[in-house]
Amino acid sequence: MGGMVSASALAIVTVDSPKAAVLRRKARPVGKVTRDVQRLIEQMLVTMHEAHGLGLAAPQVGEGVRVFVAEVDGRTIALVDPEVVRREGEEVATEACLSIPGVIGDVPRAASVTVRGKNRRGRRVTIEAEGLLARVLQHEIDHLDGVLFLDRVRDRATIRILTPDEDASAPPAE
Numbered sequence: 001m002g003g004m005v006s007a008s009a010l011a012i013v014t015v016d017s018p019k020a021a022v023l024r025r026k027a028r029p030v031g032k033v034t035r036d037v038q039r040l041i042e043q044m045l046v047t048m049h050e051a052h053g054l055g056l057a058a059p060q061v062g063e064g065v066r067v068f069v070a071e072v073d074g075r076t077i078a079l080v081d082p083e084v085v086r087r088e089g090e091e092v093a094t095e096a097c098l099s100i101p102g103v104i105g106d107v108p109r110a111a112s113v114t115v116r117g118k119n120r121r122g123r124r125v126t127i128e129a130e131g132l133l134a135r136v137l138q139h140e141i142d143h144l145d146g147v148l149f150l151d152r153v154r155d156r157a158t159i160r161i162l163t164p165d166e167d168a169s170a171p172p173a174e
């Protein structure tokens, strides 16, 4: 915890940014959850909230480390070195990504997952998730492997570029 200096939002790296290569690299494991990692998590939470996102992975703010944050149905999650240890079923739903603004597409994902990792205090945690949370966890962990949701779209006809009007009512991005 330490000083109560409020974290400020970071710039989100998009696919058309000069820094976009970080989105395609496999992020490196963190290991020990240091104060620097905790600070990154705080900044990522602020950035996600400002962008009204459901989730945000460290490469999306230019940091090639295995960290993501998510907020689904009022539950806030920050995970370090996450791993999907169980996948079951399949569901297809529309996704959007903060790094690919204004684009949506239908993505098949495991309907339920178990994810292990470390929380922001460095404690080992296990998260059982289904539905939207399961989808967000898989989307974020993909980011840590350099995979973007458009890579996972099975029916390319579902990929659409939103008009500004549609964008206002689009699903939250992650």
Ligand SMILES: [Zn+2]
Residues within 6 Å of the ligand: 096, 097, 098, 099, 139, 143, 149, 174
């Ligand atoms: Zn994304």
